[in-house]
Amino acid sequence: MKKEITIAIMGFGTVGSGTYKILTKNRELIRDQVGMDIVVKKILVRDINKKRLVEVPQELITTDAEDILGDAEIDVVVELMGGQEQAYSYIMEALDRDKHVVTANKELMAKRGREILTKADERGLSVGFEASVCGGIPIIRALKTSLSTDKVNRIMGIVNGTTNYILTKMSQEGSEYEEALGQAKSMGFAEADPTSDVEGFDAAYKMAILSSIGFHTKVDINKVKREGISKITKIDIEYANELGWTIKLLGIAKDIEGKLEISVGPVMLPKDHPLALVKGVNNAVFINSEAIGELMFYGPGAGQMATGNSVAADIMDIGRQIALGNNMKPNCSCFADKTYVEDSRSSYYTRINVVNRPGVLAQIASVFGNYGVSIESVFQKKTEAERAEVVWITSKVEESSFRKAIELIKSLDVVNDVSSIIRVEANGYC
Ligand SMILES: NC(=O)c1ccc[n+]([C@@H]2O[C@H](COP(=O)([O-])OP(=O)(O)OC[C@H]3O[C@@H](n4cnc5c(N)ncnc54)[C@H](OP(=O)(O)O)[C@@H]3O)[C@@H](O)[C@H]2O)c1
Incomplete structure (x- = not known):
């Protein structure tokens, strides 16, 4: 019968130290909810002599990942190093050795999340990654x-x-x-x-x-x-x-x-x-x-304690599952493939720097019109002797038509440059 949940933290910078603080400061609160203590057994760093943001017993610190991956007592590996290849290989190795994983690594989860979650599912393990998006927000x-x-x-x-x-x-x-x-x-x-x-x-x-x-x-x-x-x-x-x-x-x-x-x-x-x-x-x-x-x-969206709390909450969730001997499928890796919209529709704000001459606006409007781009409003801003700045707000239009119109507008001899193009969500709700 298990008496405690044993974890290891890989990476002890901003988020790692925040996680450790939460787990130690709120130890009793967490134990009462999980039904078992959550104990940090090892912490992996690069530089053993570096001064840390939080004090930890020196015997917890290691520079050898095998002290964690090779320790059968460790239930959960918490990857907070960042980076790609090393983090990926430690996570996969941890799953191979039957350890649950928690990570805050957004780039890794965005690029290789499916591989990680599929392996975790195959092995009946959990991967928590709440902290990878918006730090402290439980989204x-x-x-x-x-x-x-x-x-x-x-x-x-x-x-x-x-x-x-x-x-x-x-x-x-x-x-x-x-x-x-x-x-x-x-x-x-x-x-x-x-x-x-x-x-x-x-x-x-x-x-x-x-x-x-x-x-x-x-x-x-x-x-x-x-x-x-x-x-x-x-x-x-x-x-x-x-x-x-x-x-x-x-x-x-x-x-x-x-x-x-x-x-x-x-x-x-x-x-x-x-x-x-x-x-x-x-x-x-x-x-x-x-x-x-x-x-x-x-x-x-970031910060030592806010992000550390998201990591600690993931650890606690996994701790609960371990304590309950729960085999539910936790990872949502049952993902169907979907296709993507090829040509999105949007309104655009376009600031165009033109030669200050009669008929210029009509020329630009005609190009927009030829590509089916309707104009909601147009207003002339800075006007100097030689040049003027004109802002166009379009109605919703297919991006491809809008971009083709812009390419042609750029080539007009009355246009100095198309200074900026920004999407508009005028009603704000897309
Ligand atoms: N900072 C935030 O607010 C925040 C918010 C959300 C998500 N995240 C994510 O959380 C992760 C950690 O971020 P952080 O800001 O805490 O990073 P950090 O302050 O730079 O800390 C990184 C830690 O990992 C250790 N480390 C790096 N590479 C290592 C390796 N190959 N072997 C052993 N240890 C290694 C470093 O050791 P040394 O100290 O010895 O150099 C350091 O302790 C990243 O994936 C980041 O994107 C961060």
């Missing part, structure tokens, strides 16, 4: 449990805190992108190389994970359309503001009659949309489902 658990009987139609989310911080700064302080990025770095909200955040990769991984669970399928990360925020300018933020909109890096996933459409990119949203009100590094996920209707989850 995966909600999709897997409360929403599992419902049909999810749409998932929209601000799932990257760094970009939301940058866009909030640009909007509140009128700063340019580079300045706001610099502030994010100095606050510790952006990494030295911010590419994964600002170019939308991180958000794309999270949207792939959420869509897999929400739409009961396996999402191919390569099918997630991705655009970052590095081309957003102060002028676009100003014009959006004048139009009653705000710019957010949004993940949008839709199930349109069985076909998926998943994208990450800057979107203009009405200022009163619940997601438009999410400021700074916070995250939020907005869900529309058939039975429930609209739901929104809001909270910290």
Whole structure:
């Protein structure tokens, strides 16, 4: 008869130390709910001499993964190292050796989640990955449990805190992108190389994970359309503001009659949309489902304790299953393949820099018209002797027609450049 659940943590940085803190501080609370103690037996790190964010008995620390993978007493391996190949091989090895797994690794789960979950299912093991999406927000658990009987139609989310911080700064302080990025770095909200955040990769991984669970399928990360925020300018933020909109890096996933459409990119949203009100590094996920209707989850998308809590909750869930001797199928790896929408429909904000001459607007309007792109509104902004800036808001149109029209517009001799194109969700609910 088992007396305790034994776990090992691989990686003892921000999230690893937060997880350890929660497990030790709330040990009794957790024991009362699981029915057994959860005990950390080993912690894997790279540098044994590094000062840690939380004090741990030195005998727990190791640099040898085999101390964990080869220990038959360890029930759960908690991967909090990040990275790809090493993390993947430790996770697969842990499953091969009959250990349950918890991870916060979004890139790994987005790219190789199916392999991991399939192996776990084959071996009757659980993989918890709540912390891989939106740090402290229990969104995966909600999709897997409360929403599992419902049909999810749409998932929209601000799932990257760094970009939301940058866009909030640009909007509140009128700063340019580079300045706001610099502030994010100095606050510790952006990494030295911010590419994964600002170019939308991180958000794309999270949207792939959420869509897999929400739409009961396996999402191919390569099918997630991705655009970052590095081309957003102060002028676009100003014009959006004048139009009653705000710019957010949004993940949008839709199930349109069985076909998926998943994208990450800057979107203009009405200022009163619940997601438009999410400021700074916070995250939020907005869900529309058939039975429930609209739901929104809001909270910290990262951080030592918030993310550590999500990891600890996954460990506790697995602990409960072990304590109950439960064999239920926990991983939702029963994913059907789905196809993808080939040509999405959207409205667009387009800022075009033109030669200041009569007839120019008519020329551009005629190209839009030839491609079936209807214009909702057009307004001329900065006008100088030689040049003018014109903003066009289109009606909903197939992306392919819109892009063809833009290519032709770029080639007109009255057009200096197409300075920006941003999707508009004018009613905010896609
Ligand atoms: N930070 C957050 O708020 C947050 C939120 C959600 C999800 N996540 C995810 O959580 C994971 C961990 O993130 P983090 O911010 O905690 O990272 P971190 O602070 O950089 O910590 C990483 C830890 O892993 C250890 N490590 C890395 N590679 C290793 C290897 N090959 N062998 C042994 N140990 C290794 C490091 O050891 P040393 O300390 O000895 O160098 C360090 O302790 C990542 O997948 C991340 O995407 C993080």
